[in-house]
Amino acid sequence: MxxxxxxxxxxxxxxxxxxxxxTTIDHKKIGILYGVTAFVLFITGGLEALYMRFQLAQPGQDFVSPEVFNQLFTMHATTMIFLGVMPLGAAFFNFVIPLQIGARDVAFPRLNAFSYWTFLAGAILLKLSWFLGGAPNAGWFGYAPITGSDFNPGHGIDYWAVSLQVLGIASLAAAFNFIVTIVNMRAPGMSLMRMPLFTWMTLVTSFLLVLAFPVITVALIELMFDRFFGMNFFSIGAGANPLLWQHLFWIFGHPEVYILILPAMGIVSEIIPTFSRKPLFGYPVVVLSGVIIGFMGWMVWSHHMFTVGLGPVANSVFALTTMAIAVPTGVKIFNWIGTMWNGSIDLRTPMLFAIGFVFLFIIGGLSGVMHSSAASDAQQQDTYFIVAHIHYVLFGGSIMAIAAGAYYWFPKMTGRLMDERMGKLNFWLVFMGMNISFFPMHFLGLDGMPRRIHSYDSAMGWDLWNLVSSAGAVVLAAGILVTIINMVRSAKQGEKAGADPWDGRTLEWSIPSPPPEYNFEQIPTVHGKDAFWMQKRQRVSTVPVAGASGDSHDIHLxxxxxxxxxxxxxxxxxxxxxxxxxxxxxxxxxxxxxxxxxxxxxxxxxxxxxxxxxxxxxx
Amino acid sequence: MAEQIQTETQSDSSVHTGHPTPLTYFKVAMTLSVITAIEVGIFYIEDLGLGIIPILVVLSTAKFAMVAMFYMHLRYDAKLFTGFFVGGLVLALSIGLSVLALFKFFA
Amino acid sequence: MAHAEAAAHGGEHEETSTGLNHRKLLMWAFLGSDCMFFGSLIATYVVYFGRSKVGPFPEDVFSIPTTSVSTFVLLMSSMSMVLAYAALNRGSIKGFRIWIASTAIMGMTFLAFQVFEFTDFANHEVHLDCVEIRTNEAAIEELTDYEKTFVDECVEGVDEFEEQHGLTPRTNLFGTTFFTLTGFHGAHVTLGVIWLLSLLFFSFTRGGVTPARSLDVDLAALYWHFVDVVWIVIFTVVYLFGVFPGI
The missing domain is CATH 1.10.287 (Helix Hairpins)
Structure with a gap:
């Protein structure tokens, strides 16, 4: 070294x-590194889930010990959120954003490489804990005081806290980079209200990241100081209030939920217009809804804490804000449906996943609104109903959209299309598996099955739906296996894509697939929304910007x-x-x-x- | 070297119009010192009771604003910079006050 | 893209969508983000204010006159910093060196005060004049709540009671939150001092710090002033409110 x-x-x-x-600092290569790494980590998180589903398939099993089970659910959630969905989103930020805004790279290319390698460092550290004395075991939210050294000796929690700090550095560096890139490096003519939706949602997400991560950083510092130096932030004996952790965690945690879902909404807002061959219905409203969601995401955190006794006033306030945030989300859903309405819809795989996203996200959104009523939430808190909800929004929402994005941009990344027949099989296996696995969890939750339990008694009457759910998990795993096979095969021998396989609307489709190192030979001039679409249909001339030479030898990277x-x-x-x-x-x-x-x-x-x-x- | 200075003077007049002089900076520093002296002075007047809280909040906000506006040049710089900074500041303030309210700090 | 990194090395004239420099935009976004960092630390301090179960408490250890002096030093360092930047823009490398050195020295003075304060708190002694307490009823009222818990130690024959009860990060909630908050501020100051000294050092190397690259200094200055404004908040919220009787 x-x-x-x-x-x-x-x-x-x-x-x-x-x-x-x-040593690369090319945003496209970094995007691919992010994507491949995150997909591998996503699979490890999936395996952790499969272990749990095997354990819960039958009552009273001892397939894994309770101690390992605790580590499994903690690692599954931490992996999926911080090592799966977030970096998969980052893969698209990296690959797509400079292309969509007509730039040759991000604002700080070396910082971008640093983000990726630091993310990898955090991932290695977290996953190493399995082999170095036991993984963290206190849930992904790590409530105090169970994370304290009195109740949790060993190094699992230390690995968790330290690796989350490292991952935080990676996310912050990336988010600062994308804020500056999007604000400062747009092609001439691309005003804010001409930016593609995915770019918009990335901007909002980046702001959420830079404002939310410092809060979890402080919370983790407090936890680490308690554990390392014997301080008193969460020691009840010294008068501390463990609710402080919950507040700090969810002040970060709720914006984090939108950090996970807004990029997904951005991806879907790109795909649905392309495959409906219509412009996005109500573009300004969709943008505004995204911004409002980002803003209101700060006002709802205590709905994760309805049962801790904040009192009727606080509970009512947070119930109201939570119900209100469903409005901009609903607006977006109507806009996607409005876009498809009367469109000439082409049901290729990206579109299937995008429609799957809308369908499943509605279910997850509706169960979310059910929790927003504090009284009703008291029944649902810590049951499988919540597990069902989170999987409908994070799997049915984020992952379906990420899969849609992967099928959509794969040809741009590799120059080859993914196989369409396998794609359809992929979609239906994932869609069916996901529903078979997660829908019964609603019933289990309403039947009173608590989340995070290692085993249950047959007399509880939860046998059937647990078995169904576990069977669904196997179907889902088969679906993911098809994804892997399709990706590997198509990357080698897929059909050549050409520059613009989907008749795309945004600038990334105006350049060859895969793009040259410098992306754009001439920096394009933008005359409206859906810049490339306009260019193709109306033959708007693209006047080269002064200084941007047509000769690619003169481009200095x-x-x-x-x-x-x-x-x-x-x-x-x-x-x-x-x-x-x-x-x-x-x-x-x-x-x-x-x-x-x-x-x-x-x-x-x-x-x-x-x-x-x-x-x-x-x- | 001379050339560099030349370019800088040019950019100075074109980019930062109305840039403050060292005298302005000095005046700001004097004001900051006086406000701090007043703050510490007020602190020793015990008759004020809880009335000291709003007074001190106003005075330290004034100090904060002066450093941000003059020393950090926000007064003379692009509005976007102010937006980024004040955005974070206002969010931190509102969330912080909400947390205190949730802990019944003001009760 | 090349121009972006070229600009990163000081050229102020670059073509960006907003006309603003990449690095300066990054710095302001960072400062907005750092507001949330200090906001969380300050909120933690205030939430736990008055909830410590054992002393010493703020009024036992704080010395407002001492901290007022260090606050003044930090405020003046901000003026010195802005003068360093102005000198560089005027093309006076010499003026720049003088002012940046004095900024760094004032920063180090502030840190020295903090080290002194921290060790002083850690070695805090409870000191009671038992003769006075026995003869004058009103004298007890003058004591802090924490000192009152030791009044019983003034038994017959003891004229003076003295015992070490230091404040460390482990002592109570006040110690935990106070040292963490001011410690992270001190860490920011330390980083700032290293940054300023690096700039001073590189002003002696060829092309290291030049008027054309004044942006390098501008960024350090923004960071430095931010650390100053955070201290303005800490001084009022932690120190002045912390000891004021009745709060």
């Missing part, structure tokens, strides 16, 4: 093979860099040391990691932007 550092300010000139991927990777490796080492900071070894390892990161940051700052390129005019 340090041997790489010796030729200090030199940037790798033209790396090939693995080194090219390790920043060269690859080692430092983002090394800085992230430093963070990984430092974070590992932090977990064991009670020992001298831990402190030394932590200090080595920190020093590596600090050196990298300095080297990074003084790295020349470009090695002099042969025959290039200086900038």
């Amino acid at each position: 340090t041997t790489l550092a010796i030729p200090l300010p030199k940037r790798p000139a033209h790396p090939t093979g693995v080194l090219a991927w390790l 920043p060269q690859p860099s080692y430092w983002p990777l090394i800085a992230s490796i430093g963070l990984l080492i430092g974070a590992y040391g932090l977990v064991y900071s009670a020992t001298w070894t831990g402190i030394i390892v932590g200090a080595v990691g920190l020093a590596t990161t600090v050196v990298s940051v300095y080297a990074w700052s003084f790295e020349p932007v470009n090695e002099p390129v042969e025959g290039a005019a200086g900038h």
Whole structure:
């Protein structure tokens, strides 16, 4: 690692093979790295779920021990949220956003590489906990005081807290990058109200990220200080109130829910118009609804805490705001339906997944509105009804939309289409499996089955629906298996896609698939919404911007860099040391990691932007 | 070097019109010091009781605003910068006050 | 794209959609985000205010005059910082060096005050003049709540009671929240001092800090002033409100 550092300010000139991927600062390659890594992690999260479904398939089983079961549900949720859905969203941010706004890269390409490697560091650290003394076991929300060292000795919670901090750094860096990119790097003519919906939702999501993550950072710092230094943030004996954790966690946690769903809504808002061959119905209203959702997402956090005794006034206020936030969400759904209305709908796989999203998200949204009534929620709190709800919004919502996006943009990423027949099989297996698995959970919840239980007695009458649910999980797993096979096969031998396989509406379809390193030979000029659609139909001339030369040899891209990777490796080492900071070894390892990161940051700052390129005019 | 200074002076007049002078900065610093002195002074007047809270809130808000407007140049800079900063600030303030209310701090 | 990173190295004239510099936009977004960070820490402090079960409490340890001095030093460092930036824009590298060095020195002075304060709190001693307490009923009223719990120690024959009861992050909720909040502020100041000293150092290297690259200084200055405004809030909320009788 340090041997790489010796030729200090030199940037790798033209790396090939693995080194090219390790040092890349190209947003498209980083997007693909994000996508592949997150998909692998998503599968590990799925396996954790399958273990739980096997355990619960029959009453009174002992397929896994209660201790392992606790770790399974904690890791399943933490993995799916932080290592699955969020980075899968980030994969699309990275690959698609610069293409949609007509830019050659993001605003800070090296910071972008740093985000990815830091995300990987956090993921490795979290997953390592399985093999280094036990995974975290207190649920993904880690309520105090069960996370305290009195009740939870061992290092599981330490790994959880430290890796979430590392993942937070990755998310924050990425979010700052995308805010600046979207605000500052739009092609000429692309005013805010001409931006594609996915770009809009990415912008809103990025703002939510930079404002919500500091709160969980503070909450985790408090938890870590309690565990590492014996402080009193959550020690009841010293007068602490464990509700503080719940508030801080959900002040972050509820915006986080929208961080997971807004990109999905953005993806669907791209796909439905394309495959209905109509512009998005009520574009400004859809944009505004997204912004309002992002804004109101800050006013509803206590609906996760209706049963802790906040009192009737607080409960009523949060019940009202929660009911109100359903309105902009409903508006969006009507707009998607309005877009399809009278359209000439083409039921290709991306569209199937997008329609599946709308259908399933309505179910999840409706059960969400049911919880918004505090009185009714008191019955549903901590039951499988909630588990059903969260899976309808996060699987039926986020994952269906991400699958739609994967089928939609795969040809742009690889130059090849995914197989349509396998795609249909993929969709129906996932759709059926998802419903068979998660719909019975509504019945189980209303029947009183608590969530997070390791086993149950046959006399409770929950046998049938648990078995059905477990069977559905197997169908769902088969569906995901088809996804993997289809992706691997299509990447190698899929039908050639061409630049614009779907008759797309946005700028990414105006350039070859896969796009050249510099994306746009000429930076396009935008004359309205659906810029590429206009260009194709109305033959609007694309006047090259002054300074943007048509000759691709004159396009200077920043060269690859080692430092983002090394800085992230430093963070990984430092974070590992932090977990064991009670020992001298831990402190030394932590200090080595920190020093590596600090050196990298300095080297990074003084790295020349470009090695002099042969025959290039200086900038 | 001379060339660089030349470019900078040009950009100075074109980009930051009406940029404050060192004298303005000095005046701001004096005002900040005086306000701090008043704050500490008021603190020792025990007759004020809880009335001290609004007074101190107003005075420290004034200090905060002066540093942000003059030293951080928000007064002379693009509105978007103010938007980013004040957005975070207002959100932090509203959420913080809501949390205090939920903990019955004002009861 | 090339222009974006080129601009990142100081050129102020770049073509962006808003006409604003990438790095400066990033810095302001970061400061907005950092408001949420300090907001959460301050909220935690205030939520737990007055809920500690054992002393010492704020009125036992705080010394308003001392903290007023360190507050003043930090405020003045902001002026010095803005003068450093102005000097650089005028093209005076020498002026820049003087002002940035004095900013860093004032920052370090503030940190020294904080170190002094933290050790002073950790070594806090309860000190009672038992003779006075026995002879003068009103003297008890002058004591803090925490000191009153020691009045019984003034038995016959003890003229003076003295015992160490330090405040550490583990002592009580006040210690936990106070040291965490002010400690993170101190960490921000430390990072700022390192940043300022780096700029001072690189002003001696060729092309390191030049008027054309004044943006590098502008960004450090924004960060520095932000740390200052956070302290304005902490000084009022934690220190002044913390000791005021009746709050």
